[in-house]
Amino acid sequence: MDSARTSGARSHRGEQTDAPDHEMWGSGLGGRTVDHRGRELALMAVAAGLGVLWIWSKGPRRRVSPKRRPDMPTLAAGRGLHVERTMTVRRSADDVYQAWRDLERLPRLLPEHLVSVTALGPGQSRWVMTGPGGVTMIWEAELTADEPGRLLAWRSDPGADLDVAGSVRFTPAPGERGTEIKVILTYAPPGRKVGAAVAALLGQGGDRLVREALRRFKQVMETGEISVAARSREARQEGYGTDPDLARSA
Amino acid sequence: MRAVCWHAPHDIRVESVPEPEILNPRDAIIRVTSTAICGSDLHLFNGVIPTMEAGDILGHEFMGEVVEVGSGVTSLPRGSRVVVPFAIACGTCLPCSQGLTSLCDNSNPNAEMAEGVYGFSGGGLFGYSHLYGGYAGGQAEFVRVPFADVGPIAVPETLTNEQVLFLSDIFPTGYMAAAHCGIQPGDVVAVWGCGPVGQFAIQSAYLLGAERVIAIDRWQARLRLAETAGKAETLNYEVVEDVVEELKQRTGGRGPDACIDAVGTEAHGRSLDARYDRVKLAVRLGTDRAHALRQAIQACRKGGTVSIPGVYGGFLDKVPFGAAFAKGLTFRMGQTHVHAYLRPLLDRIVRGDIDPGFVVSHRMPLSRAPEAYRMFNDKRDDCTKVVLDPAA
Numbered sequence: 232m233d234s235a236r237t238s239g240a241r242s243h244r245g246e247q248t249d250a251p252d253h254e255m256w257g258s259g260l261g262g263r264t265v266d267h268r269g270r271e272l273a274l275m276a277v278a279a280g281l282g283v284l285w286i287w288s289k290g291p292r293r294r295v296s297p298k299r300r301p302d303m304p305t306l307a308a309g310r311g312l313h314v315e316r317t318m319t320v321r322r323s324a325d326d327v328y329q330a331w332r333d334l335e336r337l338p339r340l341l342p343e344h345l346v347s348v349t350a351l352g353p354g355q356s357r358w359v360m361t362g363p364g365g366v367t368m369i370w371e372a373e374l375t376a377d378e379p380g381r382l383l384a385w386r387s388d389p390g391a392d393l394d395v396a397g398s399v400r401f402t403p404a405p406g407e408r409g410t411e412i413k414v415i416l417t418y419a420p421p422g423r424k425v426g427a428a429v430a431a432l433l434g435q436g437g438d439r440l441v442r443e444a445l446r447r448f449k450q451v452m453e454t455g456e457i458s459v460a461a462r463s464r465e466a467r468q469e470g471y472g473t474d475p476d477l478a479r480s481a
Numbered sequence: 482m483r484a485v486c487w488h489a490p491h492d493i494r495v496e497s498v499p500e501p502e503i504l505n506p507r508d509a510i511i512r513v514t515s516t517a518i519c520g521s522d523l524h525l526f527n528g529v530i531p532t533m534e535a536g537d538i539l540g541h542e543f544m545g546e547v548v549e550v551g552s553g554v555t556s557l558p559r560g561s562r563v564v565v566p567f568a569i570a571c572g573t574c575l576p577c578s579q580g581l582t583s584l585c586d587n588s589n590p591n592a593e594m595a596e597g598v599y600g601f602s603g604g605g606l607f608g609y610s611h612l613y614g615g616y617a618g619g620q621a622e623f624v625r626v627p628f629a630d631v632g633p634i635a636v637p638e639t640l641t642n643e644q645v646l647f648l649s650d651i652f653p654t655g656y657m658a659a660a661h662c663g664i665q666p667g668d669v670v671a672v673w674g675c676g677p678v679g680q681f682a683i684q685s686a687y688l689l690g691a692e693r694v695i696a697i698d699r700w701q702a703r704l705r706l707a708e709t710a711g712k713a714e715t716l717n718y719e720v721v722e723d724v725v726e727e728l729k730q731r732t733g734g735r736g737p738d739a740c741i742d743a744v745g746t747e748a749h750g751r752s753l754d755a756r757y758d759r760v761k762l763a764v765r766l767g768t769d770r771a772h773a774l775r776q777a778i779q780a781c782r783k784g785g786t787v788s789i790p791g792v793y794g795g796f797l798d799k800v801p802f803g804a805a806f807a808k809g810l811t812f813r814m815g816q817t818h819v820h821a822y823l824r825p826l827l828d829r830i831v832r833g834d835i836d837p838g839f840v841v842s843h844r845m846p847l848s849r850a851p852e853a854y855r856m857f858n859d860k861r862d863d864c865t866k867v868v869l870d871p872a873a
Contacts, residue, residue: 321573321578409575453574454628460617461504
């Protein structure tokens with residue numbers, strides 16, 4: 232299944248920058264005009280990739296292959312699509328690093344897609360996501376780098392529904408502005424049916440989901456809650472939640 | 482409960498909707514005792530602000546009584562009488578920590594949408610389109626107020642509703658516009674637009690030490706109010722042929738030291754550029770009508786400041802940027818950082834420096850909101866400000 236390779240160089244930035252003035256508002260609405268199922272699939276795929284970010288490790292730090300930089304994830308033969316996003320959070324690098332590693336809270340950031348995350352052992356975890364039409368993706372992932380307060384990197388295990396490598400780096404922002412979080416993801420679906428559907432649509436929403444998850448993470452870390460405009464519990468999307476533990480330490 | 486709902490441009494209805502609930506720990510529910518229609522609500526009424534959806538509850542100027550608070554709100558007892566800032570702010574992000582609360586990083590759930598349009602997202606606003614978060618507004622019997630531990634300010638019982646209600650928006654907005662001018666002794670300040678924000682900008686300019694204020698509008702009632710309540714000199718642009726030249730003549734050839742555009746995106750004008758703007762809007766080319774801003778730039782003295790409290794939403798066309806550059810102008814603008822002004826302006830009201838109630842022209846029950854919007858939009862019956870009573 233080669234479509235992922237050929238589309239791998241696709242830009243992930245500034246989807247709206249070339250839009251003519253009179254189309255500005257429409258394109259600002261993001262995916263509303265995009266085929267719904269297609270966007271869902273794309274989002275799910277990237278959610279899968281993003282999910283691997285939160286890797287749990289109780290064991291000793293694993294050695295990284297010396298030929299690779301752990302913060303510059305790549306897949307075999309340079310395959311895959313690439314997402315790179317950064318966000319500043321007004322908390323210390325240690326706080327942010329600790330929160331990032333806490334798998335139990337991850338589904339709150341991606342309530343539409345992430346069903347569960349289970350720690351299996353040192354550096355190993357299992358992820359379950361769901362998408363439109365009851366499509367379920369399950370995969371296991373392995374931590375490949377863990378530098379407390381500085382860096383996490385990971386890689387999906389062979390046989391995963393999505394082949395993913397990624398890293399997140401934490402850098403103190405200047406002038407006590409908090410911590411800059413930089414996420415780098417490279418991902419490519421294998422040649423199975425669901426993978427093909429995902430690959431064909433990946434260009435549409437991937438980067439967006441990373442941004443949304445980062446934004447919710449920032450909200451929880453800075454305010455203790457996730458902003459919601461709804462007026463009632465009924466209107467509020469299932470799964471959005473507050474985080475009392477983080478709120479207390481905020 | 483009853484609420485004022487937007488359905489389409491020029492289609493505002495009072496409807497029965499479910500009451501709001503506490504959803505986050507830092508929320509409060511306010512029983513609204515007084516709410517007002519803002520000039521910027523007219524941009525919604527006229528359909529020039531995008532991303533409104535049928536059924537959206539309007540209103541961002543309101544006050545009331547705290548009836549319920551979330552577990553994270555410890556500083557705001559039930560029963561408190563409060564005024565709520567129209568901008569929603571978390572109080573802890575970088576912009577909030579700098580006092581720039583309308584630029585809050587965390588209060589707009591639709592930040593993604595705003596980033597698509599503007600590159601960055603400001604904070605959420607009550608009742609002001611989904612681009613600004615999609616929060617329900619306060620032209621209703623009850624409203625959910627997020628981050629209630631940093632937003633609402635308790636007001637003393639000795640002051641009437643109309644004395645404190647406008648702390649929610651237009652008084653701080655007019656005041657920030659004047660503060661942005663960096664007024665020095667001897668300064669002449671020109672104010673385009675004598676609507677409520679313009680009226681507060683006029684009085685605030687004097688509070689901040691302006692020597693003279695020149696108020697520009699075409700509505701006699703508003704010019705009279707600027708003259709009587711605001712002690713401003715007035716200029717009717719339907720009588721005076723060339724506003725820029727007239728301002729020059731009235732300022733010894735220097736031009737006003739600071740110019741405030743309290744009109745914003747729906748400027749009305751008589752000149753060629755104003756007609757050009759109207760044609761473009763009619764064919765949906767999607768640019769703002771910036772007639773007042775163009776005049777302000779042209780009239781401002783060399784090295785002066787153009788301060789823009791008027792709301793803009795898209796692109797500007799035919800802006801004399803060469804003049805702005807040649808004269809070394811300073812531009813200040815943006816949504817009002819209401820939180821930063823609440824306490825000092827409440828103190829000014831308590832001291833009697835200003836009585837914001839002067840701006841009210843009409844008092845109506847909430848049920849007559851559709852009629853009130855039409856009247857305010859058409860400037861009928863000398864309408865400058867409508868206060869709605871949800872209990873009536």
